[in-house]
Amino acid sequence: MENPDAGPSNRGGTPSARSPNPIDKLHPVLRRLIERMIDLPEGYEAFLTEKQLTRAVECAISMMPEDEQAYLVSHIMTDDDIVQQRINSLHLENLDQRVLLSAAEKQLLLRSTPEPGSGEEDSGVEYYDGGICKICLMDSAFILACGCHYCTSCLRWTIRVGLQSINDFPPSCCFDFGENLIRVVNRPGLIHLFRQLAVEHSTPLRDRLYCCDTRCSAFIPPYAIETAFDNQGRNIGVGTCPQCSEETCATCHGKSHRDLPCSDREEETAVLDKMDEEGLVYCPGCGIVLTFDGGCNIMNQKHSQKHSQKYGQEYGQEYNQEYNQEYSQEYSQEYSQEYSQKYEFSYHCKYD
Numbered sequence: 001m002e003n004p005d006a007g008p009s010n011r012g013g014t015p016s017a018r019s020p021n022p023i024d025k026l027h028p029v030l031r032r033l034i035e036r037m038i039d040l041p042e043g044y045e046a047f048l049t050e051k052q053l054t055r056a057v058e059c060a061i062s063m064m065p066e067d068e069q070a071y072l073v074s075h076i077m078t079d080d081d082i083v084q085q086r087i088n089s090l091h092l093e094n095l096d097q098r099v100l101l102s103a104a105e106k107q108l109l110l111r112s113t114p115e116p117g118s119g120e121e122d123s124g125v126e127y128y129d130g131g132i133c134k135i136c137l138m139d140s141a142f143i144l145a146c147g148c149h150y151c152t153s154c155l156r157w158t159i160r161v162g163l164q165s166i167n168d169f170p171p172s173c174c175f176d177f178g179e180n181l182i183r184v185v186n187r188p189g190l191i192h193l194f195r196q197l198a199v200e201h202s203t204p205l206r207d208r209l210y211c212c213d214t215r216c217s218a219f220i221p222p223y224a225i226e227t228a229f230d231n232q233g234r235n236i237g238v239g240t241c242p243q244c245s246e247e248t249c250a251t252c253h254g255k256s257h258r259d260l261p262c263s264d265r266e267e268e269t270a271v272l273d274k275m276d277e278e279g280l281v282y283c284p285g286c287g288i289v290l291t292f293d294g295g296c297n298i299m300n301q302k303h304s305q306k307h308s309q310k311y312g313q314e315y316g317q318e319y320n321q322e323y324n325q326e327y328s329q330e331y332s333q334e335y336s337q338e339y340s341q342k343y344e345f346s347y348h349c350k351y352d
Helices: 028-037 050-062 066-076 079-087 103-111 152-162 179-185 188-202 266-278
Strands: 125-127 142-144 238-240 247-249 280-282 289-291 298-300 306-308
Touching: 028 050, 103 188, 152 179, 152 188, 179 188, 266 280
Parallel strands: none
Antiparallel strands: 125 142, 238 247, 280 289, 298 306
């Protein structure tokens, strides 16, 4: 005997399915909002279309005070939702303006994979459908100037790999990609990210300034650094972080101290002491921090400079500070071996 409260039975054995109404997919908070703010007809759930529902939500939110709107958005949207909404907004489509991407927006751009677009005609790339993608070995969509074939997904992935950080920049195959090639994946956000990293990459390492707030540490571009003088008339410069608006001294790289000279800070001394403990030194050629984990003290750099790991000093000076002995003798008292044996530790520094 069938239970009358159980609803219609499915004698065919296949579960019955009702296509959900648009209202069923709406966040409960938004549903209560439109029911409170808008006079909806009885039984609206059955006939309200998705387009009508969207307009109803927009109308209801527009009638709320701005502070309540912000509160509502923060409670029904995740951080990723908010970031995705900004990335998909029209202001990113305008490539004639500079758009600064936040750290969260960068992360979302680097992991999301939109549907392939129509692309644009760009130098270095021609559309091609007769080759094999060098990465996935499927049909390719593009052939680059170097002759390598890529499908759309793998070309987009290759670009994202090169935009992960300043150490990975620029994206490349057999040659470094330019902005024109980035455009072919039809993702404006990646173009803005490329431009943002290009400014940092083109700034000499010694001149780069980063936000002093360790929770931010964003790169401060040269155009965001203003001329400032301490009380002794020395130019110290102050950079304003484009992400958090924190001011950073361009001389000591600490928190801005307008009108006051830079002071010897205990934090800086602690950092140098820690570097000594960990065996870290600054390259005298480019300023990058190097890690030494074996071999002798001679290090060959990609920018063709040779220096001592132990003394942080270029070998062009041919002088050993510890033993007051010229390297023309080609002998190290520390290792008791001739330098003609050339036991060298090779370290490839990316910053030429």
